Amino acid sequence: SEPAPGVVHVPGWLSFARQRELVAACREFGRGPVSYEHTVLPGGGVMSVRSLCLGRRWVPYRYLGPEENLLELPEWLVGLGRAAVAEAYGADETYGADETYGGFAPDTALVNFYADGAKMGMHQDKEERSPAPVVSLSMGDTCVFRLGNTESRGRPWTDVELVSGDLLVFGGPSRLAYHGVPKVYAGSAEPGLGLAGRLNITLRETGL
Numbered sequence: 001s002e003p004a005p006g007v008v009h010v011p012g013w014l015s016f017a018r019q020r021e022l023v024a025a026c027r028e029f030g031r032g033p034v035s036y037e038h039t040v041l042p043g044g045g046v047m048s049v050r051s052l053c054l055g056r057r058w059v060p061y062r063y064l065g066p067e068e069n070l071l072e073l074p075e076w077l078v079g080l081g082r083a084a085v086a087e088a089y090g091a092d093e094t095y096g097a098d099e100t101y102g103g104f105a106p107d108t109a110l111v112n113f114y115a116d117g118a119k120m121g122m123h124q125d126k127e128e129r130s131p132a133p134v135v136s137l138s139m140g141d142t143c144v145f146r147l148g149n150t151e152s153r154g155r156p157w158t159d160v161e162l163v164s165g166d167l168l169v170f171g172g173p174s175r176l177a178y179h180g181v182p183k184v185y186a187g188s189a190e191p192g193l194g195l196a197g198r199l200n201i202t203l204r205e206t207g208l
């Protein structure tokens with residue numbers, strides 16, 4: 001479905017086997033030189049989500065610099081991101097009103113882990129310099145994803161449930177919309193997934 005212009009939601013895009021592989025991969029990412037950490041925001045607030053970055057490094061409000069690449073962004077994950085954009089916008093990768101984009105080439109991935117009670121406040125993703133869309137993959141517990149407007153954190157917004165296996169692609173006119181995760185339904189993941197909590201992977205082009 002297309003909950004807003006340029007936003008495409010594909011429920012159940014990832015097979016259960018693929019979800020399990022992604023969960024295992026995300027666990028493995030955290031065993032290397034970097035682990036999942038709470039981000040401290042410039043105002044001193046601490047995010048309840050724990051995050052890890054692959055490829056070009058950043059924290060949810062700032063890119064840390066082009067030289068930093070502590071964990072490689074695996075080619076298979078780049079390929080999954082490209083497949084996601086093709087699925088959402090069609091093989092021509094046209095998205096939004098009348099923008100076209102010649103090929104999704106993500107150079108960074110942010111992996112967010114939501115333990116029980118974690119949420120994400122309304123924010124814009126405006127650190128990237130590329131007009132490319134953002135690809136989001138969800139695993140584990142179901143959440144409420146709040147899709148706002150481009151003007152303010154407040155109403156109007158649309159709440160969309162994101163379930164394990166769902167794909168969300170954000171591009172075109174909605175790329176700068178406020179959004180957040182006000183609620184995660186604890187214990188809602190299928191037991192066979194091997195995950196307590198929620199994982200979300202976003203793939204992005206920094207344009208840096």
Ligand code: MD3
Nearest residue numbers: 112125134136170175177179181200202
């Ligand atoms: C809308 N993550 O990491 S994914 C984030 O579920 C973030 O962890 C949420 O918001 C999560 O910044 C939501 C869906 C998403 C991702 C990127 C976007 C929505 C977006 C970029 C622009 C607009």
Ligand code: FE
Nearest residue numbers: 123124125179
């Ligand atoms: Fe975001």
